[in-house]
Amino acid sequence: MGELGAFLKITRADTPERAPGERVGDHREFVKLLPLVELKEQGARCMECGVPFCHHGCPLGNLIPDWNDLVYRERFEEAIEQLHRTNNFPEFTGRLCPAPCEAACVLEIDEGNAVTIKQIELAIVDRAWEEGWIVAQPPRERTGRSIAVVGSGPSGLAAAQQLNRLGHAVTLFERDETGGGLLRFGVPDFKIEKTVIERRLRQLADEGVEFRYGVEVGVDIEAAELLESYDAVVLATGSRVPRDLPVPGRELDGVHFAMDYLYGRNRDVAGSAKPALTAAGKHVIVIGGGDTGADCVASAHREGAASVTQIELLGEPPAHRPDDLTPWPLWPMKLRTSYALKEGGERSFAVSTTGLSGEGHVERIHWVQNSGVPPFDAVPGTEETRPADLVLLAMGFLGPEQQLLEALGVERDARSNAAAPAFATSVRGVFAAGDARRGQSLIVWAIDEGRRCASAVDAWLSAGDAPDAVAAVGAAGSA
Template structure:
């Protein structure tokens, strides 16, 4: 390391400040202020010469974190972005949106605040784009003549497409929405990642030769027979998009929506699109059921739309303020976290279960709920804790249960595991479907963006082997993390 005593000289973990709450609630711009290069280099210098860098293991991509921390500290920005891009196609996405399991497994984090790995990552790629250095299109040395269809343009599909294009294959990405980006485009609010961040990366991919086709529902607009006839291989990266429902009395009332009905509309309006009949929280009493990131996205969006009051329900108990004993280092810690949306307003309610919705004239007006306690691994009602809460908008943000099947997957002949995900083998190949591969949430189940990118890269390696070595040999079975190094 350039400064082996950096972590002793700089014991404070420093991050960029957030814009004042009263200002950021007026718009959908990103919440963080700029972070200076000098401060960033100081933070990078805290990366220890720790011998065994557990951050590699914490990162699904196997990012070479100590290497690019060292290069940033030395001011070797171009070399740093090369090392970062060696394992991660889209650090501008992960640097904003990843919960940073790498930081949770940082060796320094055992007895000091962990290195600000995520911030170094995002600042490194932002400087690369600002200086137009290290982000030029990467063109293949030769073309293979093989064609690949990627179904879905979320992070897994984009990563697979970029890797396969750079390998010399002719890649077409199909997206049923009107714009490329999938979850990144319409699921992530603008205040967490402005969409010009996606657009500039797509421009690079188009310059490399990747073809994007929007407004195409594969299985309907392009039949399975046509898909098979036109492409030598197919990558299914269509995500896990069926929202978990809450089938309780009153669910049929108007005003109860899945988060992914609400958030995409808000994202469209934030970039200037017209959305007739938009689901909006303006002036409403809102209850969000689900305490995770999607719930927090609904919270921040509802507050910006002018909700009267917002409650966010979580069935799990409130986590401890410090790392729970059940998740010791280097595991990702169970602990209480406050996102930017949570500090903006609303009330978080833990250990609560909603048992019924109530309404008038077909419109939800409230809900009935009670507290719960964990007993022998099951949630049990705490007697005497029943309560009612007024609400006229309910957003269900309880996660996702699998990919949609009818239009494409069932027609293709895909199989499903007990969790509803597409069955695949260790080479990311869909079971019983030669030439079809599965990447990201469609096969893994709901997971992190960083895992989606890792799976897209690994699936691309398997597809490349299938196309170049031949169908008579199986693609190599390579653990995802090792494959990225």
């Protein structure tokens, strides 16, 4: 496994990126790949742990030490086979996953030294696409069963691919004009170019998945019709209800949910529609310090905003892993600076917005510093006001939209209900996966949910009847 003792002489090489000053001038991906010789060295650093923690850190259970070794030995074709056993879309996670595997790597006990697992994953899959090793794998025979998957984000795509490969006839309904979910319309091109999504969609179509775009289930097609026409239904509709900001001035023009801005930016970059919202020349305030907020900041830079400020309610986390709160191998709750802030802009922690003001259109934001921890008591004398022409609310998502769940009669329950059979809902034959089931989360979890939901559906179909279903959908809040 790897090269004995290599981790003692070879240091970690971080993921290379295009220089911030250069990349803000376009929408091309900013993450690059290490040269082959360095990738092999990084693979060699994997040190044959007695108990590897990395693949427990990975929600998909990727068999990381195995493919680290294969890359070290330059056996990329075997590496992609190995990787595809657990991950349908490594090119999504290799670009976008926060890599909890690396936080759990034994070398990370010495902070900042983990094997560059995510880079190696990306190198394997990008090489496989280049070499033409990734081709359609249609099933040899069909089962005669039909399944409707609602939603084409990573969870819906993973469920559809797994179920189709098992021989079931899968129809995937998507209300947007094309597939990918948040990967397509939330995440900008400079994090993942859309050709990366399109080639996977083509693979699924070539394998036999039927895509029906521009069809909102519950609006363009009755929920009841779906239940009648298919043997099972998978709800992979995401967690799309945004958290609002109930402060004076919220109703002013120029105050928008982040996703309204990002949908527009993605359509604009794709050349499919001119957006209603623009950050060009504006003082932009992004409220919320997560991935969505970062993507708004970076998009505003590329549009030529006059200034970009990101504010976060919570206090600043510690610079290093807090061993008392999140000891290794847990995901460390420590300070991270997003790629977007490396490109410019300002960030403040422990800020509570107290109001927005202007004549019809927002002109200023008013805030106060807080204690940084709940209940976020205001610090007297820290009131401040700033110019604001565009305010983007990126404060997370509360859960799935309710209309379709209500039309289907799906009940909601607490996620802590350990008795809930995985992925089945309270309605016979209706299953749920991804952010719709677990709340706002990550791509790696969405793929994992899609895969496991597919297994649950297949087992249920094979058994010929539903288990005693308990609702597993709609747990509002974050994952």
